[in-house]
Amino acid sequence: MRCPKCRYISFGTADKCRNCGYDFSLVEEPPAPDLPIRREEPIVGPLRDLPLAAAQPSGTGPERSPDALPLFETGHPSDDRPLISAPSVPRPPLAVRKPSPAPGRPRGEMETAPGSRGAHAHGTGRLLARVEEEAAATADAGPAGEARDAASLVRRAAAGLLDLLILASIDVLVVYLTLQVLSLTPGDVRMLPAAPLAAFLLLLNGGYLALFTAAGGQTIGKMSTGIRVVPSAAPAGSHGRVALGPAVVRAAAYFAALLPAGLGFVPILLAADRRGLHDRLAETRVVRA
Numbered sequence: 001m002r003c004p005k006c007r008y009i010s011f012g013t014a015d016k017c018r019n020c021g022y023d024f025s026l027v028e029e030p031p032a033p034d035l036p037i038r039r040e041e042p043i044v045g046p047l048r049d050l051p052l053a054a055a056q057p058s059g060t061g062p063e064r065s066p067d068a069l070p071l072f073e074t075g076h077p078s079d080d081r082p083l084i085s086a087p088s089v090p091r092p093p094l095a096v097r098k099p100s101p102a103p104g105r106p107r108g109e110m111e112t113a114p115g116s117r118g119a120h121a122h123g124t125g126r127l128l129a130r131v132e133e134e135a136a137a138t139a140d141a142g143p144a145g146e147a148r149d150a151a152s153l154v155r156r157a158a159a160g161l162l163d164l165l166i167l168a169s170i171d172v173l174v175v176y177l178t179l180q181v182l183s184l185t186p187g188d189v190r191m192l193p194a195a196p197l198a199a200f201l202l203l204l205n206g207g208y209l210a211l212f213t214a215a216g217g218q219t220i221g222k223m224s225t226g227i228r229v230v231p232s233a234a235p236a237g238s239h240g241r242v243a244l245g246p247a248v249v250r251a252a253a254y255f256a257a258l259l260p261a262g263l264g265f266v267p268i269l270l271a272a273d274r275r276g277l278h279d280r281l282a283e284t285r286v287v288r289a
Contacts, residue, residue, distance in 0.1 A: 257278050
């Protein structure tokens with residue numbers, strides 16, 4: 001039971017509250033609700049909540065049979081009336097049919113149309129300009145174009161001397177460091193093995209020439225004088241890149257051109273394209289950068 005004073009809920013019966021000691025005899029009992037007594041005899045069975053025989057007021061319609069269920073009764077005037085009535089006038093369809101595309105003009109009409117004359121003339125002008133550019137490039141790709149684009153003798157000689165000074169400085173530095181490692185003096189340079197040292201210096205110098213040529217077509221000397229090595233098949237005015245294989249062949253051909261008293265460089269002085277033996281073997285040429 002629940003205490004009306006402290007709202008303490010206890011199980012069982014007692015005269016006083018176990019929490020606050022309130023006396024339950026002081027509580028006024030509420031009056032009992034007046035519930036009507038049902039005198040009808042209840043319906044026994046599964047249909048006790050669904051009366052089969054409901055009272056029908058007189059004059060409101062056909063009398064219902066006592067054995068008929070309310071959900072399946074017949075004879076009512078509104079049984080045959082449709083719940084949704086369709087409109088008398090049909091609505092237009094929601095989808096609209098697209099019109100068929102107009103037939104295109106023939107090609108002859110489009111070319112002769114006044115509005116297309118300007119575009120046609122513009123396209124013809126671009127085509128003629130392109131043909132002229134290709135013809136000029138073809139003319140420059142010949143021997144005459146190569147001769148005009150070839151680097152001068154002065155620039156090539158200056159670039160060769162500058163590269164020679166750089167390589168000589170590198171060789172002297174390598175020999176000096178080798179003597180220092182072996183605790184030798186410069187007068188003891190003859191004590192060094194000539195063949196291994198010469199092979200190493202040859203490989204070092206060839207690597208300088210080949211790698212710089214393959215990287216950008218220019219050694220330090222050529223960068224200073226404004227010339228470049230390009231493939232011989234490259235058109236005039238273009239700066240094609242030399243592959244590593246032709247660059248190695250060109251570097252090796254340098255030494256081959258030097259062996260017979262420098263005769264491999266004579267074609268540079270005589271030929272119109274200024275190509276020496278090393279350029280012809282590697283299929284390259286030297287042009288202005």
